[in-house]
Amino acid sequence: MIPPPGYLxxxxxxxxxxxxxxxxxxxMSGFGRSGKWFAVEHSNVVPDLLTFAKGVNSGYVPLGGVAISPEISATFSKRAYPGGLTYSGHPLAAxxxxxxxxxxxxxxxxxxxxAIGESVIGPALRGFADHHRSVGEVRGIGVFWAIELVKNRLTKEPIAPYGSSSSLMDKLVAECKARGLLPFSNFNRIxxxxxxxxSAAEAQQGLDILDKVLDIADGHTV
Structure with missing residues (x-):
C-alpha cells in the first residue's frame, strides 16, 4: 500500500x-524497487532506524541489516551494542x-x-483496471505493484479468501506459467x-501475457 501524500x-x-x-x-521496498534507493525517500522522511535485507545483495547470500541514525549510534559510544550473531558481518555476504x-x-x-514503473507498468495496469472487470484495484510505484482481483467490483469481494487461494487463482497462475510468465500471487493478488x-520490452511482454490471462478472470466476475 502506498501511503497518501503527507502521511509519513x-x-x-x-x-x-x-x-x-x-x-x-x-x-521488500528497499534498494531500488520503488524507483528510489529507499521507499521513504518518496516522502522526504528520514527514519531513526531502517531495516533492510534481500535487495542489498540480490539475495545471492543471505544478508540483512539495520541502518541507525547518528543520535541512536551515539548511545553506543560508551557501551557495547547488545546484539550480533555468529554470522554477523559475514565477509562473503558483505x-x-x-x-x-x-x-x-x-x-x-x-x-x-x-522509468519502467512510470512509462510501462503503471500505464498498463491502469489500463487493465479500465477494461478488466475482475480488477478491483491496482497500486504501486517503480517495479513494485499489485493487482487486486475481485468477483464483484461493487462489493470488492476477492476471488480468493484472505490467507488462502482458490481454484480460479490457481488456474490464473497456471495459465501465466503456460504462456511463459512466472507470476507472484498471494491470496487474491497478482x-x-x-x-x-x-527492459521496457521485457516488461511489456510480461504485461501482454497477464492482459490475456485476466480475460479468464473476467469470465468469473459480475
Missing amino acids: AGVRELATRHGIVLIADEV AAAVATINTMRDEGMVENAA HVVPPCNI
Whole structure:
C-alpha cells in the first residue's frame, strides 16, 4: 500500500514530538524497487532506524541489516551494542552487497526501475483496471505493484479468501506459467515485481501475457 501524500511526514512529526523511534521496514521496498534507493525517500522522511535485507545483495547470500541514525549510534559510544550473531558481518555476504550496490549504481538500475514503473507498468495496469472487470484495484510505484482481483467490483469481494487461494487463482497462475510468465500471487493478488534492470520490452511482454490471462478472470466476475 502506498501511503497518501503527507502521511509519513505526519507520522515522522508525531514520532519526533512524542519521543518515539520511527522504524522504516525496507526489507521488500528497499534498494531500488520503488524507483528510489529507499521507499521513504518518496516522502522526504528520514527514519531513526531502517531495516533492510534481500535487495542489498540480490539475495545471492543471505544478508540483512539495520541502518541507525547518528543520535541512536551515539548511545553506543560508551557501551557495547547488545546484539550480533555468529554470522554477523559475514565477509562473503558483505562482499556480495558491495558488488550489488556498485553494479546498481553504475548501471542506473534505480533510475530504470522508476522509468519502467512510470512509462510501462503503471500505464498498463491502469489500463487493465479500465477494461478488466475482475480488477478491483491496482497500486504501486517503480517495479513494485499489485493487482487486486475481485468477483464483484461493487462489493470488492476477492476471488480468493484472505490467507488462502482458490481454484480460479490457481488456474490464473497456471495459465501465466503456460504462456511463459512466472507470476507472484498471494491470496487474491497478482504482484508485478520484475527485476530493477528489466527492459521496457521485457516488461511489456510480461504485461501482454497477464492482459490475456485476466480475460479468464473476467469470465468469473459480475
